[in-house]
Amino acid sequence: xxxxxxxxxxxxxxxxxxxxxxxxxxxxxxxxxxxxxxxxxxxxxxxxxxxxxxxxxxxxxxxxxxxxxxxxxxxxxxxxxxxxxxxxxxxxxxxxxxxxxxxxxxxxxxxxxxxxxxxxxxxxxxxxxxxxxxxxxxxxxxxxxxxxxxxxxxxxxxxxxxxxxxxxxxxxxxxxxxxxxxxxxxxxxxxxxxxxxxxxxxxxxxx
Numbered sequence: 001x002x003x004x005x006x007x008x009x010x011x012x013x014x015x016x017x018x019x020x021x022x023x024x025x026x027x028x029x030x031x032x033x034x035x036x037x038x039x040x041x042x043x044x045x046x047x048x049x050x051x052x053x054x055x056x057x058x059x060x061x062x063x064x065x066x067x068x069x070x071x072x073x074x075x076x077x078x079x080x081x082x083x084x085x086x087x088x089x090x091x092x093x094x095x096x097x098x099x100x101x102x103x104x105x106x107x108x109x110x111x112x113x114x115x116x117x118x119x120x121x122x123x124x125x126x127x128x129x130x131x132x133x134x135x136x137x138x139x140x141x142x143x144x145x146x147x148x149x150x151x152x153x154x155x156x157x158x159x160x161x162x163x164x165x166x167x168x169x170x171x172x173x174x175x176x177x178x179x180x181x182x183x184x185x186x187x188x189x190x191x192x193x194x195x196x197x198x199x200x201x202x203x204x205x206x207x
Contacts, residue, residue, distance in 0.1 A: 008034045013097065015112045021094075023070035026077070030096050037108045040079065040092040044068070049076070054102060059083050061090065063102045082106040125167070126150055 008014060010033040018039035029036050045068070052063035062081035067074050080093045080102045095105050122128055126146035131139050153169050162169070 010034065013037060013108060015109060023068055023075055027070055027075055035097040037093055037095045037105055040094050058103045059085055060102045080105045
């Protein structure tokens with residue numbers, strides 16, 4: 001957990017799944033003025049200090065101030081229960097932010113999944129298996145290059161009107177990476193090339 005004590009800006013909100021639940025880390029974040037939102041572990045032991053009123057119409061099932069023990073010292077947290085109206089699933093969140101609306105706590109954690117979906121898209125579609133560098137600039141540069149490549153192929157799919165998926169087109173490019181053929185011509189059926197040849201000269205690779 002020591003690697004997760006990053007230099008977070010005071011007042012920011014850190015969101016993570018319950019695999020990273022660590023009371024010692026919670027205490028360090030709170031001492032630094034950094035808020036967090038996470039999921040509660042099922043086997044967590046705690047004591048309820050206060051129960052807040054809830055609006056069940058918003059899906060909130062509970063809003064409690066609880067106490068857990070961290071290294072023999074009491075640690076005060078907020079526990080929020082939420083039921084998703086669409087799926088019926090029930091979630092329990094822990095946070096150190098005591099003034100946020102309970103629904104906002106649930107929404108903040110829900111937004112975390114959008115980040116998960118984005119990185120899943122990167123891994124599945126951009127084929128980034130490992131990063132060449134580890135600095136922020138190196139990581140962002142590699143992601144930007146991969147995204148530009150993906151968008152170019154998506155554009156080629158649109159202009160050529162081929163029936164292949166973008167993944168199939170990427171695989172075809174990998175197999176013919178040394179072939180000196182213009183990209184537009186490579187993916188355009190015979191007879192259709194004249195319609196786009198003059199409009200997209202930058203797509204050609206041939207010298």
